[in-house]
Amino acid sequence: TDTAAVGVVPEDSVRHVRTVIIGSGFAGLGAAIRLSKDGREDFLVLERDSDVGGTWRDNTYPGAACDVPSHLYSYSFALNPEWSRSFSAQPEIQHYIRRVARQYNVLGKHVFDCDVTEARWNRGVSRWELTTSRGHFSADTVICAFGALAEPSLPSIPGIEVFDGEIFHSAQWNHDADLTGTRVAVIGTGASAIQIVPAIVDQVQHLDVYQRTAPWLLPRFDRAYTRIERWAFHHVPGVQRLLRAAIYGGREVQVVGLAKAPVFMKPLEWLARMKIRTEIKDPALREKVTPNFRIGCKRMLISNDYYAALDRDDVELVTDPIAEIREHAVVTRDGTVRSVDAIVIATGFQVTDSPMFEVIFGRDGRSLAQVFGEAGMQAYKGATVANFPNMFFLVGPNTGLGHTSMVYMIESQINYVADAIAALEQNGIRTVEVRKEVQDDYNRDLQEKLSNSVWMTGGCASWYLDRHGNNTTLWPDFTFKFRRQTQRFDIAAYEVSADAGTPV
Numbered sequence: 001t002d003t004a005a006v007g008v009v010p011e012d013s014v015r016h017v018r019t020v021i022i023g024s025g026f027a028g029l030g031a032a033i034r035l036s037k038d039g040r041e042d043f044l045v046l047e048r049d050s051d052v053g054g055t056w057r058d059n060t061y062p063g064a065a066c067d068v069p070s071h072l073y074s075y076s077f078a079l080n081p082e083w084s085r086s087f088s089a090q091p092e093i094q095h096y097i098r099r100v101a102r103q104y105n106v107l108g109k110h111v112f113d114c115d116v117t118e119a120r121w122n123r124g125v126s127r128w129e130l131t132t133s134r135g136h137f138s139a140d141t142v143i144c145a146f147g148a149l150a151e152p153s154l155p156s157i158p159g160i161e162v163f164d165g166e167i168f169h170s171a172q173w174n175h176d177a178d179l180t181g182t183r184v185a186v187i188g189t190g191a192s193a194i195q196i197v198p199a200i201v202d203q204v205q206h207l208d209v210y211q212r213t214a215p216w217l218l219p220r221f222d223r224a225y226t227r228i229e230r231w232a233f234h235h236v237p238g239v240q241r242l243l244r245a246a247i248y249g250g251r252e253v254q255v256v257g258l259a260k261a262p263v264f265m266k267p268l269e270w271l272a273r274m275k276i277r278t279e280i281k282d283p284a285l286r287e288k289v290t291p292n293f294r295i296g297c298k299r300m301l302i303s304n305d306y307y308a309a310l311d312r313d314d315v316e317l318v319t320d321p322i323a324e325i326r327e328h329a330v331v332t333r334d335g336t337v338r339s340v341d342a343i344v345i346a347t348g349f350q351v352t353d354s355p356m357f358e359v360i361f362g363r364d365g366r367s368l369a370q371v372f373g374e375a376g377m378q379a380y381k382g383a384t385v386a387n388f389p390n391m392f393f394l395v396g397p398n399t400g401l402g403h404t405s406m407v408y409m410i411e412s413q414i415n416y417v418a419d420a421i422a423a424l425e426q427n428g429i430r431t432v433e434v435r436k437e438v439q440d441d442y443n444r445d446l447q448e449k450l451s452n453s454v455w456m457t458g459g460c461a462s463w464y465l466d467r468h469g470n471n472t473t474l475w476p477d478f479t480f481k482f483r484r485q486t487q488r489f490d491i492a493a494y495e496v497s498a499d500a501g502t503p504v
């Protein structure tokens with residue numbers, strides 16, 4: 001990679017900094033840039049991989065692209081006149097993220113290949129102590145930016161371990177595996193799978209797509225920008241901001257149907273049904289791909305070539321559940337044995353049960369996994385969690401979106417955290433921890449807002465919901481309201497203490 005790294009900490013010593021950021025995707029990198037801009041240079045970014053980019057570094061599968069328009073899917077402080085298409089592909093996004101990291105000179109703050117294996121609050125000295133694959137660190141504050149779509153979720157299918165061909169998760173694509181002329185199974189039909197299927201269908205000899213739940217698909221309004229448009233992005237002041245505002249407004253309208261009155265989603269369902277009718281000839285296949293829940297309940301997908309790929313003779317959409325995997329085959333419950341050379345597991349991510357939750361231990365010694373396990377994944381403004389002093393989350397609970405750019409939410413959260421860090425410094429505060437009752441009220445209000453949303457009433461089971469059936473992932477309102485909420489750090493919601501070691 002073209003990225004720099006700071007030295008390893010010797011076994012027996014601890015490196016202390018004011019702030020540690022865990023992870024360097026859009027969120028962690030954005031936080032690093034903000035701290036640096038604010039003149040708070042005493043920080044490090046601990047990144048488990050050898051490059052920045054997070055999910056955009058990891059997801060290199062064929063066809064990987066963003067389903068949010070490029071101009072909106074960029075930092076507001078680093079607009080990119082170079083976008084070549086309205087919806088960019090992964091290499092271009094990764095290139096952009098790397099360029100921004102270099103431009104803002106924060107690569108030197110990164111410790112790459114640094115896996116955080118434990119973060120523990122030491123209440124005696126009011127610090128976070130971190131154990132990593134590259135030594136020990138301590139920090140006054142920790143910003144968790146390890147992402148929600150970072151840990152592959154692998155299905156527990158009987159026999160999966162005996163499979164003798166190529167088998168890998170969509171986020172860990174094995175580019176050494178040559179799929180040319182092979183029989184391939186793709187498990188899952190989410191956002192990743194619907195991009196992979198059309199991208200590999202011409203290369204393989206035969207493709208079986210294993211669908212558990214049919215997703216709703218809408219058209220993808222993707223096109224290459226013309227030379228004139230690209231010239232304008234470079235030379236006409238304000239044009240990119242104008243375009244961003246237009247895209248933003250258009251997308252934000254969807255909140256009405258998604259979060260407030262799901263009946264407004266019906267026209268989109270009609271459009272999606274039209275798409276099925278016009279793009280698929282086989283009536284049996286049409287039936288199989290028609291979802292049985294209200295559109296929007298699961299993430300709405302966009303594609304212009306997925307249905308056409310399914311409607312080919314060399315592709316089979318299998319809807320019978322998978323019973324087992326054998327050395328060279330996938331067997332469904334009806335007893336059909338389908339021989340395959342390779343399996344692509346496109347089954348998504350551990351969102352509400354991230355393994356990172358298990359290695360973070362708060363004030364009373366309990367882990368985030370324990371705390372979230374009891375009450376569900378809850379935070380205050382998605383940023384702070386009671387029992388975890390001086391810890392801030394980016395892309396935390398209930399800050400996800402299904403309809404527009406996460407970068408907008410991330411920037412709101414970064415602003416909140418940066419304001420918090422400034423407030424601590426200005427007021428000589430050593431520890432800050434959200435009041436439990438404030439957090440509880442906040443979450444009660446969130447769940448009430450969510451109760452009418454399509455995610456709760458749409459008749460589907462999605463990764464938006466945790467095992468208690470609560471939606472702990474999505475923001476249930478207009479995103480500008482979240483921005484308003486995160487404009488300033490509201491210190492009154494917090495217990496604060498000025499001295500090290502004083503219990504809060």
Ligand code: N01
Nearest residue numbers: 065066067155188189190191192193212213299346347348
């Ligand atoms: O994962 P998913 P993804 N046996 O969880 C099925 C973002 N993203 O990687 O619906 C059989 O959505 C599961 O079935 P069901 C985006 O936010 C964005 O595709 O649970 N099947 C589903 O079909 C997205 O939402 C982009 O019944 C199993 C699929 O696997 C998120 O990432 C591109 C199974 C998983 O779908 C995740 O998307 C890619 C099992 N045991 C991703 N377990 C863009 O911007 C799960 N499934 C374009």
